[in-house]
Amino acid sequence: MRSSKFGASNRKLFDKAIRAKLTRYECPKCGKFKVTRKSNALWLCKSCGASFAGGAYSLESEAGQIAKRLIAEYDKGA
Numbered sequence: 857m858r859s860s861k862f863g864a865s866n867r868k869l870f871d872k873a874i875r876a877k878l879t880r881y882e883c884p885k886c887g888k889f890k891v892t893r894k895s896n897a898l899w900l901c902k903s904c905g906a907s908f909a910g911g912a913y914s915l916e917s918e919a920g921q922i923a924k925r926l927i928a929e930y931d932k933g934a
């Protein structure tokens with residue numbers, strides 16, 4: 857596997873991203889743990905074939921969670 861070359865903190869960030877990238881996530885549509893990364897920020901469920909836009913290295917990013925919460929709050933207020 858390729859690795860980041862220089863700096864302990866860089867290597868830690870790289871390892872974290874790679875691990876998040878290779879993990880299987882629960883499909884929001886069918887509930888099976890079959891969602892894998894297809895491309896940058898593009899996630900595909902191997903079971904039902906649904907594709908999702910998410911974080912670059914994980915199904916949901918922190919910024920995405922904040923956006924989701926803000927949208928939910930806005931919907932409730934309107």
Ligand SMILES: [Zn+2]
Binds near residue numbers: 883884887890901905
């Ligand atoms: Zn699915």
